[in-house]
Amino acid sequence: MNNFIQNLPKAELHLHIEGTLEPELMFKLAHKNDVILPYKTIQEVRDAYNFSSLQSFLDLYYAGASVLIEESDFFELTWAYLQKCKEQTILHVEIFFDPQTHTKRGIAFETVLKGIVKALQKGKKELGISSFLIMCFLRHLSEEEAFKTLQESLAFKHHIIGVGLDSSEVGHPPSKFERVFKMARQEGYKVVAHAGEEGDNSYIWEAIKLLHVNRIDHGIRCDEDATLVDFLVQKQIPLTVCPLSNVKLKAVLNMPKHNILSLLKQGVLVTVNSDDPAYFGGYLNENYAALKEHLNASKKELTTLAKNSFQASFLSENEKQHYL
Numbered sequence: 001m002n003n004f005i006q007n008l009p010k011a012e013l014h015l016h017i018e019g020t021l022e023p024e025l026m027f028k029l030a031h032k033n034d035v036i037l038p039y040k041t042i043q044e045v046r047d048a049y050n051f052s053s054l055q056s057f058l059d060l061y062y063a064g065a066s067v068l069i070e071e072s073d074f075f076e077l078t079w080a081y082l083q084k085c086k087e088q089t090i091l092h093v094e095i096f097f098d099p100q101t102h103t104k105r106g107i108a109f110e111t112v113l114k115g116i117v118k119a120l121q122k123g124k125k126e127l128g129i130s131s132f133l134i135m136c137f138l139r140h141l142s143e144e145e146a147f148k149t150l151q152e153s154l155a156f157k158h159h160i161i162g163v164g165l166d167s168s169e170v171g172h173p174p175s176k177f178e179r180v181f182k183m184a185r186q187e188g189y190k191v192v193a194h195a196g197e198e199g200d201n202s203y204i205w206e207a208i209k210l211l212h213v214n215r216i217d218h219g220i221r222c223d224e225d226a227t228l229v230d231f232l233v234q235k236q237i238p239l240t241v242c243p244l245s246n247v248k249l250k251a252v253l254n255m256p257k258h259n260i261l262s263l264l265k266q267g268v269l270v271t272v273n274s275d276d277p278a279y280f281g282g283y284l285n286e287n288y289a290a291l292k293e294h295l296n297a298s299k300k301e302l303t304t305l306a307k308n309s310f311q312a313s314f315l316s317e318n319e320k321q322h323y324l
């Protein structure tokens with residue numbers, strides 16, 4: 001790994017903890033919990049990671065998550081990711097979790113949350129990594145189910161900084177969750193939403209105008225509308241971009257065609273993130289390295305992207321200053 005990228009202090013703002021489940025841990029937990037997987041070997045799992053779209057990935061991702069049963073499983077998953085952060089000079093993380101993926105299978109919200117939180121607390125204490133937790137609603141499920149999840153989260157509000165919106169984008173626009181997000185904001189949660197990954201620029205506009213998001217996750221289709229790009233620049237609304245994910249899920253044809261550096265040059269507050277690193281072939285440093293290799297990103301650009309990751313974070317202005 002490139003030394004410069006390796007040693008660059010970074011924050012990660014778009015990371016689904018369920019998307020850090022490596023096939024080795026998937027098999028280990030399947031065995032422990034008596035969960036039957038549709039694969040015989042680790043190689044078979046890896047061979048299945050050939051996606052044609054977001055949905056083709058999500059089908060596998062939800063199947064993989066079925067091995068997570070006990071609190072200790074969520075702890076082990078999160079702890080493994082934090083060790084990776086330590087290796088990669090990631091100093092601060094804002095992690096997504098999908099409670100509905102688990103409560104739908106009869107796993108208690110509390111089991112999921114406690115396992116993740118205990119690992120984050122250990123990560124702070126032993127590795128010096130600061131962290132926030134963001135709860136995502138699955139947008140292919142109903143508004144009513146999202147409200148139920150929001151209600152359930154309130155008992156654990158002190159552990160959750162904000163809410164997000166993920167899963168199948170097209171056909172499930174932000175407007176579907178306008179009332180849920182309004183209540184979340186009233187409860188003091190920060191708000192983010194996946195928008196403009198596969199959905200067109202109208203999904204980004206809706207996330208901004210109807211959900212009043214603090215950040216857009218992905219947002220790469222903003223360049224379809226010059227007015228929208230100007231708006232993002234003017235308001236400095238951050239985009240959490242995930243280059244390897246976009247290529248793997250065919251949201252972008254290939255890495256040389258990725259628009260992240262073009263957006264950066266136009267003044268958009270873009271950041272680099274890994275999304276679901278166990279599935280997309282790389283953690284955060286591999287995403288930075290892809291920009292260097294395929295887009296000729298300079299040291300100055302890579303440094304700006306890393307600084308942006310702290311600027312776009314939910315750290316206090318005081319804490320941010322430490323990194324900028």
Ligand code: ES4
Pocket residue numbers: 016019054061166167168194197245275276
């Ligand atoms: C996701 Cl890449 C992506 N997009 C939307 N939802 C997701 N959940 C996990 N990864």
Ligand code: ZN
Pocket residue numbers: 014016166194217275
């Ligand atoms: Zn994502």
